[in-house]
Amino acid sequence: MRDFSYLRADSVEAARNAAALPGAMLLAGGTTLIDLAKCGVAEPATVIDISHIEGLNAIDVTADRAVIGALAKMSHVADNAEVKSHFPAVSEALWQAASAQLRNMATIGGNLMQRTRCPYFRDPQNFPVCNKREPGSGCSAIGGVTRGHAVLGTSEACIATYPGDLAIALVAFDAEVDLGERKLKVEDFFLAPGATAEREHDIRPGEMITAIEIPGSAAARRSTYLKVRDRQSYEFAAASAAVGLELEGDGRTIRDIRVAVGGVATKPWRARAVEEALKGKPLDEASVRKASELVMEGAVDHGANRYKIALAPRVIARAILKLGETA
Amino acid sequence: MTSQTIIDPPEDGHFRNGKASNGASPTTLSIHLTINGRDHALDIEPRVTLLDALRERLHLTGTKKGCDQGQCGACTVHVEGERVLACLTLAAQVEGRSITTIEGLADEDGTLHAVQAAFLEQDAFQCGYCTPGQIMSAVACIREGHAGSDEEIREYMAGNLCRCGAYPHIVAAVRQAARELRS
Known part of the structure; x- marks a missing residue:
């Protein structure tokens, strides 16, 4: 790890001023930044420690809305009784992510800034070619070992999977990220690689996430996060789904449904085609399974990751049917 | 570290911290860590992790270095009573926080937890x-x-x-x- 200057910000304004400097990077929980600095991927000239800023870790939840401060820890949000009650998918996405130690360190704002786990991206010594690290150099994953790589939202420049869980639940429920001067949908905050794989977030120098906001809804209250992975715990998703369901008074017609998937796309992926196919329809297994297939419209595999095209629709269907069983 | 916070970038664009810096090389930080109830003064490079500070500087080698990448949990310590990974925590970041390591778990008379x-x-x-x-x-x-x-x-x-x-x-x-x- 290359050395850097260390500065501690005591206010959001101070952190923003410092973040605008060339080579400055913000440090919150450290689980991404220190890890990537050790890998030789992140080489900050100055690390701005924002973890001591007061007042940014509040978790304020009502039936109408959740406002979660950028410095709230993943573990605290996961265990929050109001979050569990009004946004169960958010709590489930959080406690199924990483490990207890990492969840005690990682913050909600930092979680959104998490980088891909593409092994080529993380290994600059052995794989100097990577469009995320060196724009224009190429992609080592294409033609390489691709079992964990994305099948949705890829480009010729990059097929790296977005690894997080929380953001999958956030895009399903139309959450927004508060950058101080502007707010934007979490869905728009994340960028597909296109020709600019190095840009993963719509965030500018001098900007900092201060909070996320999640609108309450009946679908958010009846929601779940289903994560399928190679081992039972402490692993990234092979495929995951955040699903919310609201039924009509008859108890079987779908009034509102939200579906987003993780582990299969280059960014948190909202599955609107699945939602549209099911709205107004009766909740039955055959229709749910058929509609869930629509998530993979436009999917492109690279051989070893082809299983994700079959897996993700099954994960969605299982999550919807599980929610349907709960009254 | 000497208590310094950022309000505005200095005119030459280089922040200074702790000892004076010419901006070209990072400075040494003088920090205090509270470990198992005892205060320790340390001069360290900013990049030094809590794990390396514990093991290499304070000779508290009960906390182990396994993967050094946040994947194995061998370096687990408590900060303010919560378990975290010392390998992904900068020592400078936990100044002022209460840190407990395996050496601080048993009673002073040796009775095990x-x-x-x-x-x-x-x-x-x-x-x-x-x-x-x-x-x-x-x-x-x-x-x-x-x-x-x-x-x-x-x-x-x-x-x-x-x-x-x-x-x-x-x-x-x-x-x-x-x-x-x-x-």
Whole structure:
């Protein structure tokens, strides 16, 4: 790890001023930044420690809305009784992510800034070619070992999977990220690689996430996060789904449904085609399974990751049917 | 570190911290760490992790370096009573926080913590390298209320790997200690 200057910000304004400097990077929980600095991927000239800023870790939840401060820890949000009650998918996405130690360190704002786990991206010594690290150099994953790589939202420049869980639940429920001067949908905050794989977030120098906001809804209250992975715990998703369901008074017609998937796309992926196919329809297994297939419209595999095209629709269907069983 | 916070970038674009810097090379930080109730003064490079500060500077070698990448849990310590990974924590970042390591777990008269005693009784290790991290993690796991069943123990202890594969005995030790600490 290359050395850097260390500065501690005591206010959001101070952190923003410092973040605008060339080579400055913000440090919150450290689980991404220190890890990537050790890998030789992140080489900050100055690390701005924002973890001591007061007042940014509040978790304020009502039936109408959740406002979660950028410095709230993943573990605290996961265990929050109001979050569990009004946004169960958010709590489930959080406690199924990483490990207890990492969840005690990682913050909600930092979680959104998490980088891909593409092994080529993380290994600059052995794989100097990577469009995320060196724009224009190429992609080592294409033609390489691709079992964990994305099948949705890829480009010729990059097929790296977005690894997080929380953001999958956030895009399903139309959450927004508060950058101080502007707010934007979490869905728009994340960028597909296109020709600019190095840009993963719509965030500018001098900007900092201060909070996320999640609108309450009946679908958010009846929601779940289903994560399928190679081992039972402490692993990234092979495929995951955040699903919310609201039924009509008859108890079987779908009034509102939200579906987003993780582990299969280059960014948190909202599955609107699945939602549209099911709205107004009766909740039955055959229709749910058929509609869930629509998530993979436009999917492109690279051989070893082809299983994700079959897996993700099954994960969605299982999550919807599980929610349907709960009254 | 000397208490310095950022208000505006200096005119030459280089922040200074601790000792004077010419902007070309990072400076040394003078920090104080509170570990197991004792205050320690240290001069360190900003990049020094809590793990390296504990082991290489303070000679508290009970906290182990396994992967050094946040994947194995061998370096688990408590900061303000919560379990975290010392390998991904900058020492400078936890200045002013209360840090507990495996050396601070037993009573001063040498009486072992209930979790330490349970690990001995259940033979919850082979080589023992992961054990300090397992124990620090287990103490927090029980305190969090995440040791209610074997399934819950396995889920909430998943961040501590044991390459010897002593997992069944580790789960038994956590179960036993959780029961003792509840009663």
